[in-house]
Amino acid sequence: MRTLAFLLPLLVAAPAFAQDGSVAVRAGTVMLPDGSTLENGTVVVQGGRITAVGGADLEIPFDVVLHEFPEGVVFAGFHEAHTSDGLDRANESVPIAPFLHVRDSIDPVSFYFEDELRNGTVAIGIIPGNDTVLGGSGVVVAPYGMTVEQMTVHAPMGQKLAIGPQRGWSRASQLAELREAVAKLHADLRVLGQAKLDGDAADEDQRRIAGEDATDEEDHDQPVVRFGDDFPGKDALRAADLDDAQLGLVRVLNGDERLWVWAPTATDVQHARLWLDEHGLTGNSVLVVTAAAWKAADVIAEMDCPVALIGGLWDVERDPVTRKEERHFAPLAFHEAGVIFSVGSEKGRMGPDRLGYQTAVMIREGVPRAAALAAVTAVPAMLWGADGKLGVLEEGADGTFVVLDGDPLAAESRVLHVWLRGEHAYDRSQDERLQRLLEGENE
Amino acid sequence: MIPVLACTLALLAPQQDSSFSLTVERLHVGDGTVLENATVTIQDGRITAVVAGGESDGEAAPSGAELTPGLVDAFSFMGIGNATLEQSRETTASLRVADTADLDDAAFRHAVEAGVTSAYLSPDSLNVFGGIGAFVKTSGGAPADLFADAGAAARMVEPVASLKIVLGSDPSRGNFTPRGRFTTSFNQRRPNTRMGTVWVVRRDFYRAMDYRARKEAGEALYDRDLEVLVAALEGRIPVRFQARRSHDLQTALRLRDEFDLPNVLLEEATEGHLAAEVVAAAGVPVVCGPAYDAVARAVASGPSLAELRLLVDPPPVCCEDLHEEFGGEPVGEAHDHDGDLNPVALDLLLTLAPRYGAASGVAPGRRTEGRNATPALAQLLAGAGVDFALGGAEAHDDALSEASLIHQARTAVRWGLPAEQVLPLVTSRAAELCGRGDSVGRIEAGYDADLVLWSGPPLDSASRPLLVIVDGRVVLDNRIDS
C-alpha cells in the first residue's frame, strides 16, 4: 500500500504537456544569473537545453509550446550541493573505500526526492557521508526519475575524503589512517611497477623465443599513475593492473577527480590545508564544513578553496563560566572573508528544512541577496564542475527551472511547476499528497 | 542595517518611568487593522496613546520597519522542567507551575529574541489533571542566575490562569500492568490506557461534586486538589484539555457536556482539522501546538511492526551472542543484553532513523500521535469557523528551532491562511484566550507596553526583531550592527 502511494504522485504528476525536451515559458518575472530580474521574460528550451532567454517579444519556435504565467516567477531552482540523503546508508564500514559509488545505493522512490521536487529543488549532489576516510564517488541527480540513470544530471561529482574523524575515532587516528593508506599505496605501486616491467620483459622474451616480431600493437591506454616521484614501472602501469582500492586512491592523488574534503571545524580545516598542500590537491577540492568552521574563514580564503556548508547555519558556543550562549552566523563570516560557499537544507529541526528557507535566513542575518541566492544556485553548480550548465538561466544551460507564484524566498510563495531539462516534472495542481494535506484528509 | 544616531539610544534607555514615543510607517494594532505613520506613546510601562497619520513627534523607526504588539504564546512549555513534574499520582490539580517553574530558563530569552513578550505556561502532559498553568511576561523578573542580566528572568503575572486536563496517551505513558509480580511502583497503579485516563477525569469530577455537596451540608473538609476541581466545575477557573488526536478532542467535548464545564479550551489539537466541524459547532476555542512546515513530517509515520519487533528482539548476530558464562560453562542460548543494543538492532536503528527522523516530533508523544499532523492546520481550522490561536509549545527551548510564534504565523500563511487573518492569532486573540485580552496583545491606550519593531513586514521571512519592549523596558535592541 505504501509503495503504491509513493508511486502514485509521481505517475499522476506526469503532465499533459508534450515531453520532447522543448518548452517555452513566459512569466511575470524571470530571475537572471547576475541577480537582476526580467519583467515579462521568456525562456525557450529545446532538446533539453535553454536556447534563448529574452523579453516579452522573444520569438518562439513554432514547434515549441508556450506556457504563460503572468503573475509567476521563473527561477533556476534550488540546488543541494552536498548530501547523503536518498541513500539507504551514508557510509560503508571500511575506512578506505574509494570504489564505492552512490548510484548503487540511491533509492529513486524514496519520499525524500518527492519532497525535494515539491520544494523546488532541481539538482541534488549525492555523495557518501562523512563517517569514513575515503568514502566513494558521488553523482548529481534530479529528484525525478524511476531509475538512477534517468535521475542523473551530472557526473562525475567527485570523491569524498574525510579529514574530520569518523564516529568514535580520534583526529590522530583518522589522519594516520589516511597517511598509512597513501604510504601503502606508494609501496604497492613500486612492487606492481617492478612486476609490470618484469612481466613486460618476460612477454618480450617469449615473443622472441617464439620467433614473432615485436608486437605492433600500441598501447593506447595512458599511464595510470601521474603523481609523485618516478619509480621503475611508473609509466608502464595501467588501470587494469590495479585493484579497486588502489585505483580509487590513485585517481584521487592524480587529481583526476573533484575532492570533497570533510573538515567540519576550524581545526580540521587546518589539517585539510596541510594535507592538500602536501599532495598539491587544493586546486580541485571543495571543503565540506559545518558552521563551526567560521573561525577559519580567513584560512579558507587564503586556500582559495570553495566551501559547502552543511547542517545548521549557526555555530553556538557556551561560555564555560557564565554559560551564556555565543552565536555566530557562518555564512556571513564566509561572505565577509570572501569565501565562496554553498548552503544545504537543515533536516531534523522543528522549523522548515528546505533550501528556500535557509536562503531567506541568510538574507535576514545580513548576507546580500545575490550571495545568498548564489549559494543555492550557481555555487553548487560550480562545486560540481557544472558551471554554465546548472544553476543559471542562460543560453546553453540545462532547461531546468522552477515557476513559483512569488519571490522564491518569500514564506508564502509556492512552487507551481518544475521543468527538468525541458521535461515537465512537477505540477502543483496534480500533487495529490499535497492536496490531501491542504484539504485535511490523510491516509 | 541602518545605523541609528547614538543619541537616540538614550531615549530608549531602560527606565520604567520615562515616557517616550515611537513613530513607524506601519503599526499593526493586533486585531487585524493597520495604521499608517502612527506614533505610539509609552509611559510607566503602559501605552498611553496611539495616533495615526501625519504629525509624528516620536523617535522615528528605521525606514521599512513595522510595529506589532509583543507576541503572546498561548501554549508554551517554557520553564516547565522536572521540578514541576510530580508523577506519584495522576491528579495533581492543585500543583501550580507558578511555584516550581524555572523562570530563569534560557527559553524565555530565546522567546524574547523571537518577539514573544508574554506566554501561558502549561503544565506538562504526564498527569491526567496536570496542574494549574500560569501567565508570565518573558522578561522583567529578578533572575536567580548569577550571570544573568538584571531583569532577564520571566516575571509571573497570573499564577492561577487555567487548570489542565490531559487526554490521549501521554498520561498513561510508562504505566503498565504488573504481571505476576508484587506491585511497588506507582507506574503500575496508574491508568495505562486512554479509557483509564478518562475514567480518572470522571472519577475525580464526581468526587469533586460529592465533596462540594458535603461541604455545603456542613462537613468540615479540605482537599486541595478537589477544591481546584470544584472551582473548575463552577467556571471560576478555565479548563484546558490537551488533546492531539481527533477522537481525544471529541472526548474533551463530551466531558465538557457531561459536566457542564462553563469555561473550556482545547490545547494542541494536532488533528484539529479532522474534528473541525465538531469543534466549531461546540463553540470551543482551540490553542494550536506548533505545526511543522515539512510535508515529510506530516506523512511519514514510524517504523513498521516487523521493524519494531526486530528492534526489540533482534536475532543473535553470531556466536558473539552465544558466549560462555564466567567460569567456563557454555551457555546455549542468546544472552540478554540489558540496555545494550544488539548490533543488528543498532544497524536497524541507524537505517531507520534518517528515514523516520523527520517524521518524529520533538516530544515523544508527538511521535505516535502526530502522524496525521498537517502544516495547513491553521487554514483548515479557519475554514471551518473554529476560534483558535497559535502556540509554540517547546519551540523556544532551542534558540535555532525556527519554530517560534512568528514562524508559526509564516507557516500558516504559506499553507493557505490569508495573511491578514494571522497576526491576531498570535497577539490579540491569543491574549484573549489566555484571559489577558484587556492588558496584552494590542497596541492600544491602556494596554501594557509590549511591542516588537520588525525590520520589515513581520510575515516576511527576512524580517527580524529590531526592538523588543516588555512593560515599557527595552529588553532587546538589534538596531545597530554589533
Added chain:
Amino acid sequence: MLGTLLLTLAAGGTGGEPTAALVLLPDAVVALDGTLQRGVAVTIEDGRITAVGPAPAEGAVRVHGVLAPGMVDAYSAWGADGFVFEESRQLTPGLRAADGVDPESEAFAGLLARGVTAVHLVPEPSNVLAGRGVLLATGGALQMLAAQTAQTGSLRASAIYDQRVGPTSLAGGLELLEAALAESAQDVAGDGLWLAVQESEGVRGARALCERAGLAMPLLVCHGDLGGYGGDLAGALVVVPADPQPSARAAEVWKRLAASGTRFAVGSRGGNPELNGLRTAAMALSRATGDAGAAWAAVTAHPAEALGMAGEMGVIAPGARADLVLWSAHPLDAAARVEAVMIGGETVWRPSAAEEAR
C-alpha cells in the same frame, strides 16, 4: 548500644576535677579575620577560653606553632554506625542521628589528626524531612556536644525520589513539606530546619513555606550548580558541600556569591569524602574568593553559627569552648601540619612517635 554508656553529655570539661587556668602563648594565633596575630596569649579554664590578650609577664606556656580553632564539619556523614535513614516512610522527622552514632568510629581519629574537632552528623537526606542531627566532638572523652540539632531534610528530587509513593519532583516535595509543617510546625522544626536544595524553585518554595508556617527561614544546604540560583542567596548563610577542586565556573560563582554577602559553612557530606576534605575545601575557597579570612571562617565560625553556637565554637574568643588545634603554619598553608589538638581544654592528640619519625 554499648557505646552510649561511654558518652558523656557535658557542656564542657572531661569529667575530672576542674583544672587550673592554663595560659598558652603560641607563635601566632589565627584571629577572627583569619590573619595571624603574634604575641597573643590564650587563657583556658574549665574547658573554656576565658581570656585572649597580650602575653602576661610570666606563667605562660610557650608552644611552637600556630594556634587555631578546631574545624567544625557543618554537615557530615562521619561517625555514623552504618547508614542513618529510614526508607519505609516518606517523612521521618522523629529520626535522630544521635541514635545512630558509632563511638568507636575510626574516622574520628583521622579527623582529629587533621584538625577537625567537631562534626555535625545528620541523617541521610533521602526524605523530605529526614530527622534531627547530632553534634559530636571528635576526641576527648567522646561526647555529644548537642544531642539534637535542627531538623534536616531535602528538596532535591534526586535525593527524595521514591518510585513507590513519590514524591518524584520538587513540586511533590514541597507539597509533602507543607503538609508536614501544617500539623505541627514548631514540634517538627522549631529548633531550625536545614533543607538541601539545588535550584531556585527549591529556595523560593522553601522560604515561602516557612513563612506561611511561621517558622524561621530554613538554612539551605546548597548542592549542584550554585551559579544557577545564587541570586537568591545574597546575604544568607548557607551550607555547601566541600569541593577541593572547583571548576572555573564554580570558582567564579563563589567569588560572586561572596561579593554579594553570602557566607559559606562547609560540610563534608555530599562533597569530598576524604578526611581532610574540609581543609582542602577551605583552601580552594580562599583561592577562588581571595578572602582567606572568610574561607577559614567557612570551616570554623560559620558552621558554629549555623548550629546556633556562634561564639561558643569555631573561634578563639572569651567564652568559647577550648577546642584548639596547634598547626606548624597557617592552617590554609598547604604545608601546614597538625602538631597537637585540644578538646575541652584537654590535649587529646599528638603525633605518635612513628608519625614523627616520618
